[in-house]
Amino acid sequence: MIHFQNVSKAYLGSKQPALQGLNFHLPVGSMTYLTGHSGAGKSTLLKLIMGMERANGGQIWFNGHDITRLSAYELPFLRRQIGMVHQDYRLLPDRSIVDNVALPLIIAGMHPKTARERALAMLDVVGLYNRAAHQPLHLSGGEQQRVDIARAVIHKPQLLLADEPTGNLDNALSFDIFSLFEEFNRMGMTVLIATHNIGLIQQKPKPCLVLEQGYLR
Numbered sequence: 571m572i573h574f575q576n577v578s579k580a581y582l583g584s585k586q587p588a589l590q591g592l593n594f595h596l597p598v599g600s601m602t603y604l605t606g607h608s609g610a611g612k613s614t615l616l617k618l619i620m621g622m623e624r625a626n627g628g629q630i631w632f633n634g635h636d637i638t639r640l641s642a643y644e645l646p647f648l649r650r651q652i653g654m655v656h657q658d659y660r661l662l663p664d665r666s667i668v669d670n671v672a673l674p675l676i677i678a679g680m681h682p683k684t685a686r687e688r689a690l691a692m693l694d695v696v697g698l699y700n701r702a703a704h705q706p707l708h709l710s711g712g713e714q715q716r717v718d719i720a721r722a723v724i725h726k727p728q729l730l731l732a733d734e735p736t737g738n739l740d741n742a743l744s745f746d747i748f749s750l751f752e753e754f755n756r757m758g759m760t761v762l763i764a765t766h767n768i769g770l771i772q773q774k775p776k777p778c779l780v781l782e783q784g785y786l787r
């Protein structure tokens with residue numbers, strides 16, 4: 571699914587590259603952790619896969635296409651195949667939960683009624699069907715993270731990325747969120763989770779990429 575070949579990234583004006591000479595492969599249907607100290611390059615790696623940052627060297631293959639060469643016009647086609655989960659949820663505070671989850675489908679052109687039906691079905695999967703009409707601020711942090719995940723997967727992406735998805739949650743809630751990622755992985759999505767949560771990685775072992783100052787260990 572994803573193949574990094576000698577990938578490097580240096581931000582303009584930075585003395586040291588954020589990522590250097592990365593080589594790794596994520597098979598279709600795999601679930602992998604990405605870990606490393608703060609500043610090691612985890613978010614940068616995810617942004618390269620999303621096409622939010624450009625590599626300075628090397629190739630990144632997504633299903634056989636080199637995404638380092640995509641034009642701005644082609645990037646939305648790549649992003650439609652990816653779901654992204656954030657640490658800070660990024661929900662729209664003045665919209666209901668169901669509207670937050672339905673929004674990506676409506677933006678993509680689906681009829682709002684159909685999009686809301688799909689969103690309700692997805693809220694059922696993440697255990698929040700009964701909270702559909704609530705606004706995000708009426709939900710706990712763990713519930714808001716479930717909504718963010720539901721929104722990330724509503725368009726059935728092939729690849730699900732998460733950047734510190736449990737950074738604001740306690741251990742029990744983090745465990746539940748990781749279980750939810752496992753569920754979507756069992757449904758066939760390839761999953762890559764950037765996390766500092768070593769305790770949880772030990773509880774739910776999976777292949778792990780470890781970054782150290784921009785290098786893969």
Ligand SMILES: Nc1ncnc2c1ncn2[C@@H]1O[C@H](COP(=O)(O)OP(=O)(O)OP(=O)(O)O)[C@@H](O)[C@H]1O
Pocket residue numbers: 581582584588606607608609610611612613614615
């Ligand atoms: N937009 C930017 N411009 C310049 N330097 C940046 C930019 N974004 C990140 N960096 C630098 O690139 C390096 C890698 O940052 P990155 O955010 O990828 O690390 P991280 O492992 O995700 O860190 P954290 O765990 O704290 O989120 C750091 O030295 C950071 O300061």
